[in-house]
Structure formats: structure tokens, C-alpha cells
Amino acid sequence: MPASVLTQAQHELTNWNGRGFSILEMPFTGDEFKSILRSAQRNLRILLAIPDNYRILFMHGGASAQFSLVPLNLLGNAAQAEYLESGYWSQRAITEAERYCTINIAASSRASGFNQLPEQQNLRLHPKSAYCHFTSNETANGVQFHSMPDSGEIPLVADMTSDFLTRPIDISKFGLIYASSQKNIGPAGFTVVIVREDLLGRAHRSLPTIFNYELQSKADSLLNTPVTFAIYLANLVFQWISTMGGPSAMANRSVLRSAALYQVIDGSNGFYRCAVPPSCRSHVNVCFTLEDEKLTAKFFDTAAEHGFINLKGHKAIGGVRVSLYNAMPDDGVEALLGFMHEFALEHTADV
Ligand SMILES: *Cc1c(COP(=O)(O)O)cnc(C)c1O
Numbered sequence: 244m245p246a247s248v249l250t251q252a253q254h255e256l257t258n259w260n261g262r263g264f265s266i267l268e269m270p271f272t273g274d275e276f277k278s279i280l281r282s283a284q285r286n287l288r289i290l291l292a293i294p295d296n297y298r299i300l301f302m303h304g305g306a307s308a309q310f311s312l313v314p315l316n317l318l319g320n321a322a323q324a325e326y327l328e329s330g331y332w333s334q335r336a337i338t339e340a341e342r343y344c345t346i347n348i349a350a351s352s353r354a355s356g357f358n359q360l361p362e363q364q365n366l367r368l369h370p371k372s373a374y375c376h377f378t379s380n381e382t383a384n385g386v387q388f389h390s391m392p393d394s395g396e397i398p399l400v401a402d403m404t405s406d407f408l409t410r411p412i413d414i415s416k417f418g419l420i421y422a423s424s425q426k427n428i429g430p431a432g433f434t435v436v437i438v439r440e441d442l443l444g445r446a447h448r449s450l451p452t453i454f455n456y457e458l459q460s461k462a463d464s465l466l467n468t469p470v471t472f473a474i475y476l477a478n479l480v481f482q483w484i485s486t487m488g489g490p491s492a493m494a495n496r497s498v499l500r501s502a503a504l505y506q507v508i509d510g511s512n513g514f515y516r517c518a519v520p521p522s523c524r525s526h527v528n529v530c531f532t533l534e535d536e537k538l539t540a541k542f543f544d545t546a547a548e549h550g551f552i553n554l555k556g557h558k559a560i561g562g563v564r565v566s567l568y569n570a571m572p573d574d575g576v577e578a579l580l581g582f583m584h585e586f587a588l589e590h591t592a593d594v
Pocket residue numbers: 304305306307308332378380381382402403404405423424
């Protein structure tokens with residue numbers, strides 16, 4: 244969370260807008276909360292230049308729920324869907340979707356140990372597939388699509404959880420985009436779904452009402468109580484991103500910050516190693532290992548002593564992961580670069 248957002252939330256916590264009550268006490272059906280919700284939708288629409296024929300939903304259940312809700316809402320009469328297999332999170336999405344239809348793996352980068360991305364020229368798409376799903380940034384593997392796949396006539400669906408709002412995107416290329424709130428939006432609790440209007444109305448009849456895109460869209464995401472406080476905080480974050488210069492400014496920043504990290508890794512004479520080739524490297528999650536594996540535990544301990552925490556790689560992958568979500572301050576990244584450099588110097592001298 245950006246520090247300025249936390250401070251504003253603190254100031255407003257007990258007395259929102261001079262009303263004498265807290266956001267935490269507002270009914271979701273009241274005009275006050277509705278004004279916050281509309282403002283959040285409007286600000287997000289402006290930030291990403293979302294065209295009028297796309298609806299913005301704030302849904303429950305995290306991105307993991309969308310792994311099921313995408314097929315349940317979009318399959319319609321189709322019996323199959325396309326998935327790009329590019330790492331841990333796309334595999335999770337595939338495993339869930341397999342319960343609802345036949346999954347065609349349009350392309351996979353499994354052979355590279357998911358250190359690379361499936362390539363456009365290798366995509367094998369079946370025209371009868373309901374949609375084509377991919378994960379724009381593989382949070383655990385540290386690989387990111389720097390140009391989006393092209394699925395032709397088949398609606399393109401993206402899990403953008405870890406790089407949402409870190410760069411501008413051409414929404415019109417997508418049928419649907421979803422992103423959990425806890426990475427770049429900040430507060431945990433909801434999932435943004437941006438869906439093209441013509442894809443509504445295909446939901447499976449067994450789908451619970453609150454998970455139905457069309458019904459949530461008609462009800463302005465208010466079919467039942469939404470996570471009011473998280474949506475309020477998200478709106479403050481949207482305003483903060485706008486003040487910072489919007490997604491293009493976020494992109495410039497994450498390119499520079501990640502490049503500085505990869506430079507320390509590549510310039511360490513093999514002390515740190517990043518298995519991902521430059522063209523696939525994530526600008527958001529920088530994943531690497533220490534050549535001397537025994538030093539990894541010491542790296543985490545020493546880092547923690549210096550105040551650098553949450554650097555452990557995803558439990559399925561191991562190693563080190565530096566997450567450069569939007570709210571991560573630049574001076575924190577600077578300080579970490581210095582620490583990594585020092586640590587490498589110190590422990591190279593040991594050998
Ligand atoms: C974190 C993450 C998820 C899981 O999000 P939940 O909100 O915990 O369900 C899914 N996809 C990607 C790409 C992620 O980074």
C-alpha cells in the first residue's frame with residue numbers, strides 16, 4: 244500500500260467525509276458507499292482507458308475463484324477452451340478449468356522449466372474453443388509477456404493479477420481480464436473483472452448468482468455485500484496511481500527498477516543467477532537463486548537483519564523473489580540493490 248494512502252485512510256477512518264461515521268460502518272446499499280463504488284469504477288476506467296463496451300465488476304473469491312468462474316461464465320455451448328501453459332499460476336488455472344471442459348494446451352513452455360514463455364508462432368488454436376486463457380505475468384516463475392498473445396477470433400482471457408496497473412494495456416484486444424486486488428491494487432479482498440459486453444449471458448445454469456458476470460454486471464457488483472473497505476482503499480490507490488502519472492509512469496518505473504536488479508544479478512560473476520532469458524524476464528517479480536545454495540538461508544537472515552523481508556521465492560519454486568509491486572518505494576529498491584551487491588562482495592571474498 245502507498246504510504247500516503249494509508250495516512251489518508253487513517254485520517255478518515257472514524258469520520259468519513261465529515262459524516263461522523265466510518266466507512267466500516269456504512270451499509271453497502273447507502274448512497275455514500277455507492278458513490279465510493281462508482282468513483283472506483285470511474286477512476287479505473289480512466290486509468291486503463293477501458294472502452295464503453297466493457298463492464299467492470301468487483302467480485303468475491305480472489306483470482307483462484309476466477310479459475311472456475313471463467314469457464315462457468317464463458318463456455319456457453321462450447322465444449323473446449325484454449326490455455327497457454329507458462330508456469331505455476333497458469334497450471335493452477337488449467338487444473339481448475341479441466342473440471343468443466345476439454346482443455347487444449349495452445350502452447351506450453353514446460354520444456355524450458357517455465358523459464359521461457361510460449362511463443363506466438365507455436366500457438367495451436369481450435370476455432371470452436373470458447374476462449375483462450377493466459378497468465379500475463381507468472382508471479383512465481385518470474386516470466387512476463389511483453390507482447391500479448393494473439394488468439395484471433397477467439398476471445399482472449401488474461402489473469403493479470405500480478406501485473407495489473409503496472410503498464411498500459413490495450414483493453415480492446417481482450418475478451419476478459421481479471422486480477423485479484425492484493426498485489427498491485429493493495430488491499431486484499433476482491434477481484435477486478437473487466438469483461439466485454441457480448442460475452443455476458445453464457446453462464447452455466449448451475450452457477451451461483453453472485454458469481455454470474457451478467458447478473459453482477461446488471462446489479463453494479465452489488466448483488467450481495469461487497470468488501471466495502473477494500474473497495475474504498477482501492478479507489479484511493481487508483482487516485483494515487485493517477486497522481487503518479489498513471490500506468491505508463493508505473494511501467495517506466497518498473498522497467499528501470501527491474502533492470503537495476505537484473506544488472507546486479509548478471510554482474511555478480513555468477514554469485515546470483517537468473518534462469519530467465521532477458522526477453523521473458525518479469526518487470527514485476529524478479530526471481531533468482533544463489534549459486535552457492537547453502538548461502539540462501541544466510542541471505543534471507545542477513546537481509547531480514549537489514550530490514551528486507553518477504554524475499555523468499557514461491558514455495559513451489561524456491562530461491563529468491565523480489566516483488567516490485569507499484570506501492571514498493573524506490574528507495575526500498577535502491578537499498579536492496581546496495582545490500583545485494585555488498586552481500587555478494589562479502590561472500591565471494593570468503594571462497
Ligand atoms: C497471486 C496470484 C493468484 C492467486 O490469487 P488469489 O487472490 O490468492 O486467489 C492467481 N494468479 C496470479 C497470477 C497470482 O499472482
